[in-house]
Amino acid sequence: MAIFAIVGRRLGQSLLSLLFLVTAVFFIARMTGDPGQLYLPLDATPEAVAQFDKAHGFDQPAYRQFERYAAGIVHLDFGQSLRREAPALDVVFEAFPTTVVLVVATELVALVFSVVAGSLMALRPGSLLDRAGTVLVVAGASLPDFWVALMAILVFSVSLHVLPTSGPGGILHWIMPVGVLSLRAVGSLTQVVRGSTMEILASPYIEAARGRGVGNIRILFFHSLRNAAIPVITLVGIQVAGILNGTVIVETIFGLPGIGRLLVTSILGRDFAVVEATVIVVALTIFAVNIVIDLSYSAIDPRVRA
Amino acid sequence: MNGRYGRMLYRSKGALISAILLAAILLVTGAGFILLRGDVATATSFSGTMIPPFSLVHGFRDVLGTDLLGRSELFRLIVAARTSLAVAFSAAFLAAAFGAALGIVAGFRKGFLDTIIMRLSDAIQSFPSLFLAVLFLYIVEPRIENIVILLVVGRLPMFIRVARAETVTVVNSLFVDAARCLGASGWWLCLYEIAPAILPTMLTLAALEIGVLMLVESALSFLGVGIQAPGVSWGIMVSEGRDWIQSAWWLTVFPGLCIATVSISCNVLSNWLRLATNPVERWRLDTDVHAPDVGLPAVLPGI
């Protein structure tokens, strides 16, 4: 029951944005130029262009095209990809798993690192670990990701020959992409974990627990972490959009066939259907992520459950 | 008052270094604006191509190396600074101004206007901005103005959110009620009471955002949808250097270092500003204590 309430609430909030996005993307994509002209070779005759347009329905007036588009979306049919002979949605779903793996791996790495580092820093505030850690983490988060990616390739692939430069493959191929992508996430997560843990450790119920003889380890795991989880989860939810941003660059540089790279190539290639499908799939994914976040609030904090 | 800020800056070594670095960069850029005129950055020279840095083959000009076309890396960096910094600063300023205005309106009036502004703000913020930015910039010409507009729109929600939250706090506080008792009107309140009250936070946020915007702009330029050749920006330089990464590492390392320096400095300074402008936390900078910084950063870095 509560699940419906949560989903319903999110839907209400996001519906407007989703609709807006769907419409905007359609018109924006069309504005990039006549696909027939751009798709076919430069020396194509006007008749060939006209034929191409007719075949794909681009000769219809805009609102007609939008009608077809909207009707299609409801049936989850985004049309055909111009580049590949396949439905646009399929193309997107083909690229989806790569990005999902990338994002999830990044977030996991960032979480583990920041919880450990942040907790340690909170336990010894003002210490060398704390100060040095903060500096490192902040610096890492402020670096331009494309540059770090290139530097990493320079060091690990070109100079040391330890890691492959690009392409999908085994674990080794993912180390650099995930590493680069997680830099920014680690920066903010660590600071949140640290700050949140420090606040909690100073709070009355921790003192009360200590006064009952609860030991340090138990305090950290049972009393502190769970309370600290709340702002951390909020941040994770917000970070997903940021990490997706990063995938555009990381996938391009490391040659991973994910959604970020797909977006760039289909924009350049005027492949509308795929562009539209990509944007909508991403929007829906973020929508789903937000719902998961909301659900986890209720799971963790009894004060939230109405 | 200024002396006090000076003292506080000195106390926090990190902020001091950042301020010095930023000032130096600004100074050099300004000097470059005056001294490096014309095609100094684009002048090709086939005699001195691909010279590695730290050698003085053609004198000072090549101290940071040259690229494929013999252009001086040093000069290009300085010229590129103009564009990168100008975009970042102006976008930050505009986003702060508009964001503050919208945030104050939302926080002050509440009701329908508030909901609309916040909904739109949420919509923009929840979607990966880079996706849309790439799309947009492919449609409209990637002129500087368009890039700045896009950056502003992308970061606006952050400013709106913070401005609104601060406004709500201020509005709920007593001194606004007192002013109202004296017959102050809504407009007057917004301009003379609320805006000055939220200024410190806005300033802190803007300082942080300069760094962030620089990262975004350079990412866009790197992808090819930002500043276009023959314009120069640090992002483009990294992109151009990418092809030569094995042979001419300096073409990517140096511009990236510049971006990183500005970005980190802004981050550090923003943290310092947050403490310095908040009377409650100020004592950390004023006294000799080594107190742990319990507070969270005002905003968290990240696109």
Place this chain on the structure above:
Amino acid sequence: MPQLSIEDLSVEFRTARGTAHALRQINLTVDRAETLAIIGESGSGKSVLARTILGTLVSPPGHVTAGRIRLNGIDLLALDARSYRKLQGDRVAMVFQDALVAFNPLYQIGWQIAEVFNIHRYMPMKAGFERAIGLLRRVGIPNPEQRAHAYPHQLSGGMRQRAMIALAVALEPDVLLADEPTTALDVTVQAQIMALLESLRQETGMALILITHDIAVAAEVADRVAVMYAGRIVEEGRAIDVLSKPRHPYAQGLVALASGSSATVVAIPGLPPDLSELPTGCAFHPRCTFADDLCRRRDPATRSIAEQHSVACHHSEEASADA
């Protein structure tokens, strides 16, 4: 042998802004089944005293610079952290002022009580939960089987305080500290809580140390009273003696204010001192009508003026003559 005895305890807080002398040569004893009320205003050091006994003093910036605390003969300050932890919650426990923030908001009340049994008696949580229900019943919470599954924010203030008392007396400690246990509650509930504490004390024979600024509450339940000012105990003795015929000017002022019988409100002029910048000599002298040069120069030692009644004042005779 007294249950708890404190000898010459001194505690300092060293911060960037100076050193605050929170406790200065505190001497106290509490016997089994005795109720001692420590009366003082904010800044008097009473909370610091409670926390030092409980062992939750935050160690920088707080430091015990001298003295001993003996609980049933055990020298607490000589213990290492692990041994102290064994005693906390088991032999000494505390009831906090605000039960809402003293409970972890994310766990059920029953769970938090069961935890104490789990840690100290190695009881599985389920069995501990049963004991928790029994305890909640003992402290007068209706429907304890259900209430044990409740979260702190779901209980009313009075019930929360009862739950916290249950938590504190779960293992029947030798010494129970109560730091302003009723300040956040309505007057009617206050009386109930105090009655509960009384009955628990009688039942288990524990020593109850009640910390409060409310003399009326102290008068109701205390056997002995100690008045604190600026980190020192300025007067200490049987409740009847101290509260009816106080000998220290500060204590006199407090009692006069509390009784509120006079037509004019006689306030104690001035403010409590900054603990890092104490006045020379007697800490109270700037506010004292009997202060003279001696008071300004020398901090009075604690003198026994009657059986079981001691005062730290140079002029306690004149003061009491006037009273």
